[in-house]
Amino acid sequence: MTATDLAGIGGPRRPEGPLTLAVPRGALFTETLDLLDAAGVDTSPLRGDSRSLIFETDAFTLVTMRPSDVPTYVEAGAADVGITGKDVLLEQADRVVYELLDLRFGGCRMVLAGRRGDERLGESQRRLGMMRIATKYPRIAERYFEDTGRQIELIEVKGSVELAPLIGLGDGIVDLVATGRTLAENDLEVREEIVDCTARLVANRVAHKLRASEVDDLTARLRAASRP
């Protein structure tokens, strides 16, 4: 076969067009662009204040989206490869995407946090048999407390989760922490560390097979660029 395009195989046609790469907007955006630049992917069109979502360069079609949408697009093959946080991948663990590389930027921790000096978490656990946890990451939280043999009542919120325990919605929160400043400013403190998260390169299963040399080449360049 191989429709894949390994050099030297008299294989069939290449799938058309440049590889489509999903780029996360938001907290990972600038570092993603810097890393892509270092890997020789031209990202200058993305750096302006364009409202466009799709950018064509010579070698890639770059599409920008929310980090949490990256697994959706990559799983469906609408994007061949993509960059997103490990927190997103853990939260959407049922999406079939290949995780190819730890890009080693965007480091943050998923933590359980409670109000400083407040024993509500422990007290609820002891006297009510269950903690009430507010989070934007219901699956990660559920799995963590299952794994550690504790019962929780899960409260899913969409916005600033720090608010919840401050005004009595829940005993604590499970959230992503980069510097810890937001926690500190809201009088919250880390009680338990759940998992470390960094940015990851993911690939669509079929693209990984049928565009093997292009995917491998990009992976190798990103590996080199992400390891000083």
Added chain:
Amino acid sequence: MVRRMIHPIPPGTRDVLPDEMRELRRLNRRLIEVFEAGGYGEVATPAIEYDEVLSRGDRPSSASPYRFFDENGDLLALRSDMTVPIARLVATRFTDAPLPLRLCYLASAYRAVLPQRGQMREFVQAGIELIGAPGADGTAEVIGVLAAALGAAGLDRAVIGLGDADLYRSLLTEFGIDGEARDAVLARLATHDLVGLEAALAEAGIGDAAIETCVALSQLRGGREVLDRARELGGEAVERTISRLQETYEALVERGTAERVQVDLGLLRDLGYYSGAIFEVYDPALGHILGGGGRYDGFLAGFGLDLPAAGFSLYLERVHVAQMEEESRRRERETAR
């Protein structure tokens, strides 16, 4: 908005209307023609069977998610694929038949779905089972029929990935990884989580060189040269499985079907019953696999028949989607010309 009376059907099931049905019929007919031309006779089995029979597929992934009691209190189940029912059929109906036995099918199967993912609970599979034909020749025959079926469906760009289910089992044994550590590594390989794979291998306590070998092997995919590269990387530990793959590949070259085949050492199918060669089908127009199969030589023993076997199944609805995508691509190219 005018509110219409809706009589719902369960999520993951659907009605098929005449336009689609006409195309599906045409596709069905073409596939069955290819199977029959290869000497495969079509069979049908009941959609419901005794749960105890179906669960001889002996892996959670092949067990049925839909079980219920009949009027006698017996536990029944909806089939989740056709390989298990056909194994049952062969063991009861064809015990003395001359071998190899060639059977094909076109049938609905049922699986559990994740909510809100647009997955199908009920779907149609078209496939073949070749029973009593061992080794490379048997595998090559099955892949040959698969290639012909893809051709008949008009999927000229479709690719068949070919790997070996035993590769990592033997490699990890060689590295001295077993028990939970082995399961952890195999799970990472199956989901192709390379970051997790490296971590799991490191946790298993093998050296950096062995980790690199395992990760690099899982990334090898391409033509015949992949086999040489695998030998360089894996040495003795992979020799047996690589020789077996090479034999299969050469049998494919002889049959003229190798050009559709991509050797893929990262392939690991999640169904428990496979042993030896495994394959998957891709089309560049679609982000999902179109089907797959492989050898399951030890599997029939569970039904009292110790016969080598291999087969494949295609997801009919996905083949239809790919067909439509490829047709519109061809149309676009023609108008562009």
